[in-house]
Amino acid sequence: MHASESLAVRPATGLPRPVIVGHRGASAYRPEHTRASFELAIDLGADLVEPDVVVSRDGVLVVRHENELSRSTDVAGRPEFADRRTTRLVGDRQREGWFTEDFTLAELRTLRAVERMPGLRPLNTTYDGRFGILTLAEVVEVARRRSTPERPVRVLAELKKPTWFGAHDLPMTELVAAELRRLGADTADGSVVLQSFDAAALRQLRATLGPAGPTMLQLVDDGAGDDALITPAGLREVSTYAQGIAPSRHRILLRDAEQALTGVSDLISRAHRAGLLVTPWTLRPENAFLPVHLRRGEDPIGPGDMQTEARLLLALGVDGLITDAPDVAALARAELYDTAAEVPAVRS
Known part of the structure; x- marks a missing residue:
């Protein structure tokens, strides 16, 4: 048996090899959710790019990390929008700032993207102001334009608080279903995969789009509130x-509390037994996000050993990795899947 043959045996739920998902693009290297970030992610090996989706006042699906805009755009410095600053309860959190649902798409188009974590990614701030806000349709267009028959690129769209938007007269699930149909992306082999923490919204979309509709992933947080999702x-x-x-x-x-790795769970095998893919989030290259034994040096923003x-x-058998640094994840995958094909067969 070739070494590559044993590595190629994926669970019945899986793909020939795990996919790499560029989290908000290549957000370790460019401000997230920008065209440059998505295009760079594809250049660095991402099979899918992952935008977060929120809704504008006029019902357009736009891509931002959250509906509050002050951390990812220059809205706070725009005097024409000073009167839009407000305080709003979003989910269970009181938030102050500027919100997408108070802006039309035309108004959002005037804003410029900035790095959302400047303290951790100061180099990305050199790109502040260069890029605008995209719609979901525009991200799909980027993926389709960069796809080839040999290497298709898809979009993993995370729906942010769809039930909350629906309660505020912006029916996200209806808007998403209509947009996927308009884009011809409403089937399991289409350009868009959906994910959300909101199980009710995913159920509604499955009912609306049917069993042959788009692939969907249930996001699972690490807080106790999501423990029930991963029971048998x-x-x-x-x-x-x-x-x-x-x-x-x-x-x-x-x-543990000191960020030392203490072991691994059996979640992957249990999910596979339930017929489910497993695509964990979010791998980031900076020391601040890594377990202590993979940190390199004392600087929290310095690069550690994410690979x-x-x-x-x-x-351990995951079906994909969601990461801010798709190049690093792609190198790790290549070690296990691509280069293995070059290992000579063991002759008896």
């Missing part, structure tokens, strides 16, 4: 409307 009964329930889970990587690679974290998750 919870995973079986998820499998009735979604094809996979996208758990926090901390659900798989267990850490080893990716290697471990891949070796």
Whole structure:
């Protein structure tokens, strides 16, 4: 048997090899959700790019990390929008700032993107102001334009608080269903995969778009509130409307309070037994996000050894990795899948 043959045996739910998902693009290297970030992610090896989706006042699906705009755009410095500053309860959090649902798409087009984590990614601030706000349709267009028959690129769209938007007269699930149909992306093999923490919204979309509709992933946070989703009964329930889970990587690679790795869970095997893909989030290259044994030096913004974290998750059998640094994840995948094909066969 070739070494590559054993590595190529994926679970029945999986793909020939795990996919790399560029989280908001290549956000370790460019401000997130910008055209430059998405295009760079594809250049660096991403099979999918992942935008967060929120809604404008006139019902357009736009891509921002959240509906509050002050951390990811220059809105706070725009005097023409000073009167839009407000305080709003979003989910269970009181937020102050400027919100997408108070702006039309035309108004959002006037804003410029900035780096959302300037303290951790100061180099990205050199791109502040260069790029505007995109719609979901424009991200799909980027993926389609960069796709080839040999290497298709898809969009993993995260729907942010769809039930909350629906309660505020912006029916996100209806808007998403209509937009996917308009784009011809409403089937399982289409350009768009959907994910959300909001299980009710995913169920509604499955009912609306049908069993042959787009692939869906149930996002799973690492807080106790999502524990029920990963019980045997919870995973079986998820499998009735979604094809996979996208758990926090901390659900798989267990850490203690000092951020030391203490072990691994059996979540991957349990999800696979339930017929579900497993695509954890979010691998980031900076020391601040890594377990202590993978940090290199004392600087929290310095690069650590994310490649080893990716290697471990891949070796455990994940079906994909959601990452800010798709190049690093792609290198780890290549070690396990691509270069293995060059290992000579063992002759008897």
